[in-house]
Amino acid sequence: MGIETLKIRIKLFRDKKSSEIEYTYKKKFKDERPMVLDVLLQAQEEKIDDLSFRYGCRARNCGICTVDINGKPRLACRARVKEGDTISPLGTLPVIKDLIVKRDAIPRQMIGYNKIPYKNNLNVEADVSYHNLTACIECYACLDGCPLHKKNNLEVEENNAYLFGNPFSFLKLQRLYIDPLTPEEEKKGIIEKAKSLGLETYRREYQNLKIKCGVGINLKDEVIKPLLHAAFGNQIEKKRK
Ligand code: SF4
Numbered sequence: 001m002g003i004e005t006l007k008i009r010i011k012l013f014r015d016k017k018s019s020e021i022e023y024t025y026k027k028k029f030k031d032e033r034p035m036v037l038d039v040l041l042q043a044q045e046e047k048i049d050d051l052s053f054r055y056g057c058r059a060r061n062c063g064i065c066t067v068d069i070n071g072k073p074r075l076a077c078r079a080r081v082k083e084g085d086t087i088s089p090l091g092t093l094p095v096i097k098d099l100i101v102k103r104d105a106i107p108r109q110m111i112g113y114n115k116i117p118y119k120n121n122l123n124v125e126a127d128v129s130y131h132n133l134t135a136c137i138e139c140y141a142c143l144d145g146c147p148l149h150k151k152n153n154l155e156v157e158e159n160n161a162y163l164f165g166n167p168f169s170f171l172k173l174q175r176l177y178i179d180p181l182t183p184e185e186e187k188k189g190i191i192e193k194a195k196s197l198g199l200e201t202y203r204r205e206y207q208n209l210k211i212k213c214g215v216g217i218n219l220k221d222e223v224i225k226p227l228l229h230a231a232f233g234n235q236i237e238k239k240r241k
Pocket residue numbers: 063135136137138139140141142143167168171212213214215216217
């Protein structure tokens with residue numbers, strides 16, 4: 001019996017041009033259900049030796065390996081592929097090369113919001129929601145479907161941040177907001193920052209908002225809703241017909 005294989009399409013972007021190759025993955029054992037990362041590593045080894053992609057921990061901890069599978073963001077080290085699947089770079093950020101996207105304009109949105117003087121990693125006094133939010137691995141899967149991030153011009157100049165926020169940036173703000181170590185006087189500034197990143201849009205779109213976290217954080221209930229409440233009171237608009 002021959003080696004079992006899987007045909008996978010890989011979309012690459014190089015020199016501002018996109019191309020697509022079909023790669024035949026050779027299973028390492030009969031019933032293997034390979035992860036996306038297994039396919040990329042084998043494709044690099046066997047066919048495209050300069051294939052560029054990112055990975056780190058291989059254990060859903062670092063969030064750096066996110067790519068799109070059939071147009072939806074998935075962690076390459078955790079998502080399994082099947083026959084005919086298409087791997088492409090994250091569609092919500094600009095591509096540098098192949099499957100590597102430019103991530104820096106997102107964390108730069110937080111410049112100036114890390115000035116809390118007393119910090120510890122355990123923060124035992126914090127509410128359970130604070131600890132839920134620490135599960136974020138910065139994979140940026142939640143940019144998909146975000147009506148605010150969609151408004152951004154992704155071609156920002158070097159060292160600039162995107163104008164509009166996203167579930168990740170609001171998660172960071174909400175975590176600071178509910179951190180018992182954050183001084184009261186700092187909290188107003190956090191809400192102002194959230195407003196300046198376009199929080200108002202979430203208020204209008206709240207009922208139709210379809211955002212999904214790569215590690216299962218309830219972004220609507222634990223991030224957007226409490227921030228909207230802190231910023232605007234109980235005024236989430238009704239679902240539009
Ligand atoms: S909130 Fe979830 S989807 Fe967004 S960056 Fe963090 S872990 Fe990834």
